[in-house]
Amino acid sequence: MFTKSQHAAWHHVLGLCKLGEGETAVVLGAQGVDTRYRDTALQVARERGATAAYIEVENANRLPATALAALRTADFVVDLSHSHDPEIRKLAPYGTRTLVVLEPPEILERMLPQxxxxxxxxxxxxxxxxxxxxxxxxxxxxxxxxxxxxxxxxxxxxxxxxxxxxxxxxxxxxxxxxxxxxxxxxxxxxxxxxxxxxxxxxxxxxxxxxxxxxxxxxxxxxxxxxxxxxxxxxxxxxxxxxxxxxxxxxxxxxxxxxxxxxxxxxxxxxxxxxxxxxxxxxxxxxxxxxxxxxxxxxxxxxxxxxxxxxxxxxxxxxxxxxxxxxx
Ligand SMILES: [Fe+2]
Structure with missing residues (x-):
């Protein structure tokens, strides 16, 4: 369950990311990895007018072709898996904006970017x-x-x-x-x-x-x-x-x-x-x-x-x- 201030923090940051109307967002998770932010990320992306989907892979460091295809066609990726697959750092030609989110909620809020x-x-x-x-x-x-x-x-x-x-x-x-x-x-x-x-x-x-x-x-x-x-x-x-x-x-x-x-x-x-x-x-x-x-x-x-x-x-x-x- 997320508090009002955490919800506002997500809106603030996805706003800084310019996520908006008509865009496509992918939330990336992996088996065995904490995906506590999945629902909030999906909800806030949709509230901002984007379509949003959740993809869960078996091993974030070896992204399957299907997941890579989704990341390459997405406008914005919230990576909850902290993928170290080298391909996730090569999304520049596809224009995908990627944001990793891992830290506990109170740290996300305390260090809120401006x-x-x-x-x-x-x-x-x-x-x-x-x-x-x-x-x-x-x-x-x-x-x-x-x-x-x-x-x-x-x-x-x-x-x-x-x-x-x-x-x-x-x-x-x-x-x-x-x-x-x-x-x-x-x-x-x-x-x-x-x-x-x-x-x-x-x-x-x-x-x-x-x-x-x-x-x-x-x-x-x-x-x-x-x-x-x-x-x-x-x-x-x-x-x-x-x-x-x-x-x-x-x-x-x-x-x-x-x-x-x-x-x-x-x-x-x-x-x-x-x-x-x-x-x-x-x-x-x-x-x-x-x-x-x-x-x-x-x-x-x-x-x-x-x-x-x-x-x-x-x-x-x-x-x-x-x-x-x-x-
Ligand atoms: Fe480093």
Missing amino acids: ASDKDRVLHAQACIRQSGRMRVTTAAGTDFEVALGELGGNCQYGFSDEPGHWDQWPGAFVTTYGNEGSANGTVVIAEGDIVFPQKEYVRNAITLRIEGGYIRAIEGGVDAMLLKATLNSYADPEVFAVSHLGWGLSRNSRWDALGFYDKKEIEGQDGRGHYGNFLFSTGPNLSGGGTRRAPLHLDIPLRDATVWLDDRQMVKAGEVLAAEQRA
Whole structure:
């Protein structure tokens, strides 16, 4: 049963997505995946004048041809399955707008996107595109540099309003990929920083020594040992590569949110898109236009980082500096 304010929040976000009269919407679910938003998504899509259908697949990461055909002909998709089938990120030629919705209702409402979030994120993205270098430092000891320009990046602002755009409600952040082999320096994952997909706060600092685009050493206590064990378990050197890099611009995100939920109840957009974070990650660079595949992708948001693009500070000790990017 959904409350009046949750119903209003869905209308607000599908409104930002410009879902309207005469459009076709598909709500995508999968077996064994929480589809608590199915009825609300269908109802609100219909109230906005769209025709809406629910499709449930067996495995969201291997979408069958029938489901893909439906997604390609739809104007708008609400993805409750969080499909990682590469085809769902290739709907741009079909014009399909895709919005993933996973987080608990109170997080959807607390981090409710606003139209201006898109402007703030696009400003950050434009700054990245004009820059040749990114440097990140933290008081905990991070000092890391990467060259930019060879690959693209992604941005999320919490709604999907343009043909072919993929997004997630909630979450606003910008990412880019470093030039192949250019990442060098030290990343310190400090106490209280987060490692995804484990959804764990680090209890003792982990130091990553990075050279030529890859993590070459992992130093620290028990958390370092566990991270090393996880990465080694894949027996694939590409899991040690540096992946997307960027900073968070989300409205009303809470760093401590993970502690209030069972892991399967929360996706972690609070941490990943946390306002003023630095989001470090490992593994593939396919979605930046690169060729690196990797069987594991870690998202590691750091708090209180300072981020430079060339000689311009974008974030200073966790504070977003550019007026155009401030919430
Ligand atoms: Fe990621």
